[in-house]
Amino acid sequence: MPSTTQLYLDLMKRVLTNTIYEDPPIPASWAPAETYDELNRRLGVDWPTVAHTMVGMRRLENVENCVETVLRDGVPGDLIETGVWRGGTCIFMRAVLAAYGATDRRVWVADSFQGMPPAEASAYEGDRLLATDRYNAFLATDLATVRGNFERYGLLDDQVKFLPGWFKDTLPHAPVPRIAVLRLDSDLYESTMDTLVHLYPKLSPGGFVIIDDYHIPVCRQAVHDWRARHGVSDPIEDIDGLGAFWRRGEGGSAR
Incomplete structure (x- = not known):
């Protein structure tokens, strides 16, 4: 019998993920289903109309x-x-x-x-164009809505802190003293690089870096460029064919 914690x-x-009430997705070229x-x-490949996360079950696990x-x-x-959409994954962290x-x-x-910064480079090419400001009508979720989503689960309290703004402006001075789990869901090269440059030095040895968008070419390139620049060689592990993660070893400061 599973424990009450696991249940x-x-x-x-x-x-x-709303696998209970099964809300329909917003059709996209990579997932055209309307139901x-x-x-x-x-697998987290559709854009839910109602669910509070789009990362899917494997990445939540x-x-x-x-x-x-x-x-x-x-x-x-x-x-x-970094990059929370409706807040679902952060809500799960708090849970x-x-x-x-x-x-x-x-x-x-x-x-x-x-939403996405204006005029930023696309995360996909050709018919897989995804993460640009042209999709902000769907991707942009305001702070009040995200706070409200935390409240729905009874999980909005002093252990939840918000950092609103563009990463290039907020992350260099983010009042986060030390990090155990750093999860990036920022899609783009610049956003991924900004996050790693400013937050990875705060990651404790034994902590985790999770790259939700590792399958996106520009995101993956930013990860590899940053790792090469700082000599980070901790092995990258696949999650579900889309996301990836690694655990920080004892050596290296990545500063």
């Missing part, structure tokens, strides 16, 4: 495993996601802390809360 977290994953498709939702590991191993630091009674860590919610 709670499993239910949170199903509610956040709910369980496989697409579980990865977040769960990473947070549980840093709690179990005593890796110091907070949790942060994991609540489930394990962890009151000494915070969840940082970093986003422009107005």
Whole structure:
């Protein structure tokens, strides 16, 4: 019989992805279905109309495993996601802390809360064009809405901190002292690079970096360019064919 902690977290994953009420997606070239498709939702390849996250079940399970590991191993630091959309993955981070009674860590919610920057390079090419400001009518979720989503789950409290603004402006001075889990969902080269440059030095040894958009060529290139520049060789592990992650070793400051 699963523990009450596991039952709670499993239910949170199903509610956040809305595999319970099965809201239809917004059709896209890479996922043209107009009706709910369980496989697409579980893999996180569709754009839900109602669900609070689009990352899918496998990537939520990865977040769960990473947070549980840093709690179990005593890796110091907070949790942060850069690029949060409706806030679902950050809500799940807060739920994991609540489930394990962890009151000494915070969840940082970093986003422009107005979509993609204008005139930024596209994340895809040709018929797979995705992450540009032309999609902001769907991608932009304001701060009040994200706060309200936390409230719906009873998880908006002093352990949740918001960093509104463009990453190039907010991350260099972000008041985050130390990080245990750093999750990037920022799609683009510049946004990915800004996050790694300014936040990775705060990542504790034994902490995790999660790249939601590793399958996007420009995001992957930013990751590899940054790792090569700083001599980071910790092995990158696949999550679900879309996202990837690595665990920081003991050596190197990446400064």
